Every structure is written in structure tokens, then in C-alpha cells.
Amino acid sequence: MNKVPMTVAGEAALRAELEQLKKVDRPRISKAIAEAREHGDLKENAEYHAARDQQSFAEGRVMDIESKLAEAQVIDVTKIPPTGRVIFGTTVDLINVETEEAVRYRIVxxxxxxxxxxxxxxxxxIARALIxxxxxxxxxxxxxxxxxxxxxDQVQHI
Incomplete structure (x- = not known):
């Protein structure tokens, strides 16, 4: 299995979304399905079908996030000694040679x-050229x- 690089912040965001889906969205959707079932005929019950669609989306997203987290190689760039070289997770200040316009990118x-x-x-x-x-x-x-x-112009390990 190939590991996919991810920053600490990226992992935290995925874990927070996963927790939201499992602890908040799943119970809310289950409750909506139960309430919609009480309304009778499921074939013509728009609330039921909408809740089932939400459930399908949420479960698909849970599986997607869990897969991404399982394949993730979390890299904390702040723990790597600065070398001045562009690596995954660094923030790079660039100057367009032609226009002299400055831009800053973080490689994630x-x-x-x-x-x-x-x-x-x-x-x-851009990142492939900079690494x-x-x-x-x-x-x-x-x-x-x-x-x-x-x-x-500058490489920062932040």
C-alpha cells in the first residue's frame, strides 16, 4: 500500500470531520429515517428518501475518510530541521522573475x-518543480x- 503524505493539520481536519459524521450526523440521520418511516408509505415518502440519500452520502464519506487516514503518512515539518530546501509541508515565498510579483505557497x-x-x-x-x-x-x-x-525567495518550516 502506498502511503500518501499529509500534514498534521490535514490529519486533524479529517479526524474532526470523521468524528462529526459518526457522533453527530449518523444519529441525526437515523432519527430522521425513523421519523419518516412513521409517516407511512415509504414509496412516496420524500422525507424518507431524502434521509436515506443523506445516510448513503455520510456512510460513503466515512469510508472515504477512514481509507485516507489509513493510507496517510503524517509529516510534521516543524520536527524536521530547517535546511533551506523545499520539502513537503514547507511554506515557500516565490518571486515571478518576469513580473516581480510575490506569491506564497504551502505544499500539502x-x-x-x-x-x-x-x-x-x-x-x-508548481510543487513538483520546487521540491x-x-x-x-x-x-x-x-x-x-x-x-x-x-x-x-524564502523557505519556511512552519
């Missing part, structure tokens, strides 16, 4: 990636819109 696991929050997946083109490089290096990122050249 696939499930944690959220571009709006500048968290990029370790499998993204192993160090402060001061220039990197060319092959993006769908064309190649973009960045200079690594």
Missing part, C-alpha cells in the same frame, strides 16, 4: 490543497498557460 497533501488559501498539492506542477530546490534557486514551472520562471 492532495486532500488539503486549496488554491484560494495558497495551499498547493505536492503533486501539482528539492533551495532559497535563491530559479525554477521554471511548466503551467497550462506557458512556462513561468520563479525565484525561491
Amino acid at each position: 497533501g492532495e486532500d488539503e490543497a486549496e488554491v484560494k488559501s495558497n495551499r498547493i498539492s505536492v503533486t501539482s506542477p 528539492g530546490k533551495e532559497e535563491g534557486d530559479t525554477v521554471i514551472v511548466r503551467a497550462p498557460g506557458g512556462d513561468v520562471e520563479f525565484e525561491i
Whole structure:
């Protein structure tokens, strides 16, 4: 089984969602199904079918999260001595060589990636180009819109 890298925060978020699903959502959905059954004919009972759909979604999500947690290799970047090199979990400040625009990315696991929050997946083109490089290096990122050249300004283990 291949281990999938995940940050400590990513693991905590998945565990919190799993607990919410198991301890709050499951009982609420079960209660809704029981109440809908009391209304009689299940074939034409929209509340019953809606509750069953919710139950199906919740159980699927529980299985998905449990699978992800089982395959996760949780990496706490704060426990790794800083080397100035870009590794999984580091936060990287980049400067676009052409426009001199600065941008900051945190390299995280696939499930944690959220571009709006500048968290990029370790499998993204930008992260793949950055991994192993160090402060001061220039990197060319092959993006769908064309190649973009960045200079690594700072690497932080936070």
C-alpha cells in the first residue's frame, strides 16, 4: 500500500470531520429515517428518501475518510530541521522573475490543497518543480498557460 503524505493539520481536519459524521450526523440521520418511516408509505415518502440519500452520502464519506487516514503518512515539518530546501509541508515565498510579483505557497497533501488559501498539492506542477530546490534557486514551472520562471525567495518550516 502506498502511503500518501499529509500534514498534521490535514490529519486533524479529517479526524474532526470523521468524528462529526459518526457522533453527530449518523444519529441525526437515523432519527430522521425513523421519523419518516412513521409517516407511512415509504414509496412516496420524500422525507424518507431524502434521509436515506443523506445516510448513503455520510456512510460513503466515512469510508472515504477512514481509507485516507489509513493510507496517510503524517509529516510534521516543524520536527524536521530547517535546511533551506523545499520539502513537503514547507511554506515557500516565490518571486515571478518576469513580473516581480510575490506569491506564497504551502505544499500539502492532495486532500488539503486549496488554491484560494495558497495551499498547493505536492503533486501539482508548481510543487513538483520546487521540491528539492533551495532559497535563491530559479525554477521554471511548466503551467497550462506557458512556462513561468520563479525565484525561491524564502523557505519556511512552519
